[in-house]
Amino acid sequence: MTVSARTNTPDRVNPDGSKTITTKRACNGCGQLLGDITNSELAAAIAGSPLPDVRRECPQCGPTAPEPVCIPVTLVAGDMLCLEFECDHDSVEPGSYCTEVREETACATHSTSVAAEHGFDEVTHAEPWPCRAGGEAREPSRA
Template identity: 60%
Template sequence: MTRPNTPDRINDDGTRTITTKRACNGCSQLLGDITDAEMALAVAGQSLPDVRRECPTCAPTAPEPECRPMRIVAGDATCLALKCDHELTTGEYCGEVAEQVICGTHSEITNGSEIVHAEPWPCKHSKAVTA
């Protein structure tokens, strides 16, 4: 995966807009922009996934990253956006939305937080993070 690397921007009023960067867990080399999923983990106070396999220096010797459970809500897009015509049954979502646990390490999630492929939990790829 090649990360985008958004340059700093000087705004018309002289202020600077920056995009948070992600560094390699092994050598601290900047790899590009942080993903939405990584930012959500950081805001929640959770550890970020190991990205040494993305690093040109560390990738050849980097271990397979540990599988990490990720709790998600899944369902029709209109239900997730709370724009459906179903009755609310539990909390803020209708009965068409379900909570699931997937492997956050091996699922494919876009920078817009859309889950393109959800790898089931427990994951079969590698050992799970121990509690």
């Protein structure tokens, strides 16, 4: 069982009386709130993609939760300046990546990432696709 390591940011009342909240993630099984939603979960929700199964993070569902389904994700890899369109390499057209950036497919379920200051998650470990880490594999789909 995986114990939840999610941040759980409390709601706060601002000086003007308005309230600031952080979107929370609920367990797929029982609906218990587990903590803040991750950047990748928010991006998936906005894109209409399925959210990963987080039952193993739940204290109630975790002990009996099955291994989550492996979900492929397309990542861009390369030098940080190239990924942020700040490099001096030739690009195909404005706003597109240079030839030093490549796409890779990884297993989103078994890869790990951290929130980065530019608003996207930065992958710290990419489990290759097709995934061999466990769980049933789902075929890649393009949104």
